[in-house]
Amino acid sequence: MTQNSPVIIAGGGIGGLTLALTLHQIGVPCLVLESAAEMRPMGVGINIQPNAIRELFDLGIEADALDQIGVPAREWALVGLNGKEVYAEPRGRLAGYNWPQYAAHRGAFHMLLYKTVLDRMGPGAVQLGSRIKSYEKSDTGVTVCVSRKDGVEDQLSARLLIGSDGIHSTVRAQMHPDQPPIHWGGALMWRGTVRMTPLRSGSSFVGLGTHEKRMVIYPISPPDEEGKALVNWIAEVTVDNAEGWQQEGWFRPVEVDRFIHHFEDFRYDWLDVPDMLRRADCVFENPMIDRDPVSTWVDGPVALMGDAAHAMYPTGSNGASQAIVDARVIGAQLLAHGVAPSALAAYDAQLCDPISALVLRNRGAGPFGMLNLIDERCGGVFEDIETVLPVAERQEFMANYKAAAGFAIDSLNAAPPTLPQGARLRDG
Numbered sequence: 001m002t003q004n005s006p007v008i009i010a011g012g013g014i015g016g017l018t019l020a021l022t023l024h025q026i027g028v029p030c031l032v033l034e035s036a037a038e039m040r041p042m043g044v045g046i047n048i049q050p051n052a053i054r055e056l057f058d059l060g061i062e063a064d065a066l067d068q069i070g071v072p073a074r075e076w077a078l079v080g081l082n083g084k085e086v087y088a089e090p091r092g093r094l095a096g097y098n099w100p101q102y103a104a105h106r107g108a109f110h111m112l113l114y115k116t117v118l119d120r121m122g123p124g125a126v127q128l129g130s131r132i133k134s135y136e137k138s139d140t141g142v143t144v145c146v147s148r149k150d151g152v153e154d155q156l157s158a159r160l161l162i163g164s165d166g167i168h169s170t171v172r173a174q175m176h177p178d179q180p181p182i183h184w185g186g187a188l189m190w191r192g193t194v195r196m197t198p199l200r201s202g203s204s205f206v207g208l209g210t211h212e213k214r215m216v217i218y219p220i221s222p223p224d225e226e227g228k229a230l231v232n233w234i235a236e237v238t239v240d241n242a243e244g245w246q247q248e249g250w251f252r253p254v255e256v257d258r259f260i261h262h263f264e265d266f267r268y269d270w271l272d273v274p275d276m277l278r279r280a281d282c283v284f285e286n287p288m289i290d291r292d293p294v295s296t297w298v299d300g301p302v303a304l305m306g307d308a309a310h311a312m313y314p315t316g317s318n319g320a321s322q323a324i325v326d327a328r329v330i331g332a333q334l335l336a337h338g339v340a341p342s343a344l345a346a347y348d349a350q351l352c353d354p355i356s357a358l359v360l361r362n363r364g365a366g367p368f369g370m371l372n373l374i375d376e377r378c379g380g381v382f383e384d385i386e387t388v389l390p391v392a393e394r395q396e397f398m399a400n401y402k403a404a405a406g407f408a409i410d411s412l413n414a415a416p417p418t419l420p421q422g423a424r425l426r427d428g
Helices: 014-026 050-058 106-121 170-175 273-278 319-337 341-363 366-378 391-405 409-414
Strands: 007-010 030-033 045-048 070-072 075-079 085-090 102-105 130-138 141-148 153-158 160-163 183-196 204-209 213-219 229-238 282-290 302-304
Touching: 007 014, 007 141, 007 153, 014 030, 014 106, 014 319, 030 130, 045 050, 045 106, 045 319, 050 319, 050 409, 075 366, 085 366, 085 391, 102 106, 102 229, 130 160, 130 170, 141 160, 160 170, 160 341, 170 302, 183 273, 204 366, 229 273, 282 341, 302 341, 319 341, 341 391, 366 391
Parallel strands: 007 030, 007 160, 075 204, 160 302
Antiparallel strands: 045 102, 070 102, 075 085, 130 141, 141 153, 183 229, 183 282, 204 213, 213 229
């Protein structure tokens, strides 16, 4: 058994790598254990909200780096079944935030974080092919059992263990052995990318349809010389989930013919959805899943963060953003309390209850709940949206969601930095 560092991070995803950079920034040595044998750019599109971009900027990951893997979002818009606008608002700095919102390729963003960790902390900061099997608390911290890719098992010790190992978290399973299985509410998603002329503003996030079937479309690259960008799309339908998820695995490539029939009538003068789907570069199928909230994310010197703590439906585009915020709040509490369980308890007290409520809010369709209201009142087809859902009601709906998700404009702009600039932990 060896003492590796004050903090062990289980999982080298977006949250775990952001935490590693945060701990390095405040002078706390850490070690990231990642189960994958190789880091590869996985996934398709992702939105990074202004509250998370603020934290990335404070980590020194600024616009010049983010522009290489994504594009600032200019607009968020909802459109009814008949192709008419329900609601639209500017996003990022155009909306008055002090920081932009970025739409990016998830894999490229993940690799940016990984490269930044290696550049700043050295090649030994992340140990690949290392899966945490269990942990054991002690008077001095925690001992972690690690299975290596060569079959060897290690016993590592640290003052704190942070479980950032995703929705299938081993750390969470030990912390909450009686937790319910992964929750699937019946929504089935297909994701892909296509090169096309981006919609509306040129950098708009467009939600189209109802709660039963809808599309989400947004660019994740700037346009090329021909005006075409790499555009991320998500097609979603709600099906009977009485028997649970019956497929093998949770994320797999499929052919577009598997689902395109659901969207044959999504044809408008500004977008032909079936044509867009048939021109896709790639198509992946996965159920929309989350986990029921738990009462605490902490077990003494062990804490959960990111999807391990609060896996949520992607309806609000804030799962990854919240993982980034988690990392920064943990860093702030370590500054306040030292590398000790009391810091994790303070992190838990600050975030567990409100973010657990956000998980449940996203089950109710998050901001897309506005489309559900339209469907209930007029079947998604209308001539004048004001007669169905007045502008004041639409604005109140969105304001309530932003407040719950932590990116209400006035409060975010007025908030002090999560970590004071230049702050270091002396006993790290």
